[in-house]
Amino acid sequence: MESPAATNPSSRFDVENVPTNYTFPEKDRPGELPPVCHTLPVIDLGKALDAETVNLIFKASQEFGFFQVINHGVSEKILGDTTDVLKEFFASPEKEGSNSCGKSNWVYDGSVNFDVNGVHLWRENLKHPCNPLEECMQQWPHHPTRYRDVVSTYLTEVGKLGKRILDLICQGLGLEKGYFDGFSGVELLSANSYPPCPDPSLTLGILRHYDPSLITILYQGDVPGLQIMKDGTWITVGAMSNAFVVNIGNQLEIISNGILKSVEHRVVNSSEARLSIAAFINPSPSYIVEPAQALVTELNPARFKPKSYKEFVYSSGALGTHTKTLQRE
Numbered sequence: 001m002e003s004p005a006a007t008n009p010s011s012r013f014d015v016e017n018v019p020t021n022y023t024f025p026e027k028d029r030p031g032e033l034p035p036v037c038h039t040l041p042v043i044d045l046g047k048a049l050d051a052e053t054v055n056l057i058f059k060a061s062q063e064f065g066f067f068q069v070i071n072h073g074v075s076e077k078i079l080g081d082t083t084d085v086l087k088e089f090f091a092s093p094e095k096e097g098s099n100s101c102g103k104s105n106w107v108y109d110g111s112v113n114f115d116v117n118g119v120h121l122w123r124e125n126l127k128h129p130c131n132p133l134e135e136c137m138q139q140w141p142h143h144p145t146r147y148r149d150v151v152s153t154y155l156t157e158v159g160k161l162g163k164r165i166l167d168l169i170c171q172g173l174g175l176e177k178g179y180f181d182g183f184s185g186v187e188l189l190s191a192n193s194y195p196p197c198p199d200p201s202l203t204l205g206i207l208r209h210y211d212p213s214l215i216t217i218l219y220q221g222d223v224p225g226l227q228i229m230k231d232g233t234w235i236t237v238g239a240m241s242n243a244f245v246v247n248i249g250n251q252l253e254i255i256s257n258g259i260l261k262s263v264e265h266r267v268v269n270s271s272e273a274r275l276s277i278a279a280f281i282n283p284s285p286s287y288i289v290e291p292a293q294a295l296v297t298e299l300n301p302a303r304f305k306p307k308s309y310k311e312f313v314y315s316s317g318a319l320g321t322h323t324k325t326l327q328r329e
């Protein structure tokens with residue numbers, strides 16, 4: 001007989017032990033979780049953005065492919081409202097149904113059908129497009145009723161932050177001013193709700209992957225769970241409640257001709273509920289992703305073939321499962 005958890009999707013994760021269909025094979029399990037890494041750079045964007053800031057971001061993007069930013073200009077109120085509205089979304093029964101109604105552009109995935117070699121991820125996910133914002137938001141969830149207002153405000157602010165960060169990266173790479181101006185909006189929002197897990201050593205929230213974006217701006221609140229690969233081991237990114245985690249995606253690795261690194265990462269679960277909000281900054285589908293001319297020299301020839309962004313992102317399948325399909329010349 002099926003357990004109540006299997007028939008009622010909302011209580012699926014409300015269990016005392018991890019069910020076998022959420023237990024990863026031993027080789028893929030996170031096991032004992034490593035302590036939080038204190039060497040991942042935290043960059044203060046509240047002070048004058050001088051050569052030192054440019055250098056800190058550049059070094060972090062080479063060494064870790066990741067960094068955190070504080071005093072970034074997105075207010076605590078906007079962060080709090082967005083977190084609340086997403087928590088309400090994941091707690092409401094409406095999340096289950098509305099994909100089927102024709103006028104929506106969002107996808108809810110409750111890890112019911114999605115599985116990896118027969119094992120489910122310990123998470124729920126909501127994804128939707130965000131560009132152009134005014135147009136896309138008409139088809140976003142309308143439960144809770146303030147969802148569209150709150151999330152569009154959040155994305156506008158995160159888009160501005162993305163632009164500032166890309167400007168600093170542009171300076172670090174020595175590219176002409178405004179190089180990234182054409183593509184600094186948030187293209188896709190992916191929000192994750194990771195329910196409290198009775199044994200996080202057995203489960204995974206997201207499998208190891210690379211982001212196919214230009215950059216990703218992640219808000220993870222105050223519960224850690226994101227791990228990044230550094231020198232062959234997983235390190236845990238500390239959670240700072242008012243910080244964003246920024247990472248270099250596959251496209252920026254290509255445009256920088258391999259100078260900046262797109263680094264593999266994954267999500268482990270926690271005994272506490274965790275919410276994360278990933279905003280992916282991408283170019284438009286017709287954009288050709290290739291090394292910037294200024295970074296191709298005799299000593300450092302082009303390391304990647306040009307590829308249209310569309311081909312690039314969609315060739316590996318769904319937007320949610322990403323391997324590093326960088327094609328080197």
Ligand code: OGA
Pocket residue numbers: 190192206211218220225226265266267276277278
């Ligand atoms: C992602 C991702 C990290 C997290 O959505 O691509 O890596 O902490 N998310 O949820």
Ligand code: NI
Pocket residue numbers: 209210211216265
């Ligand atoms: Ni990711």
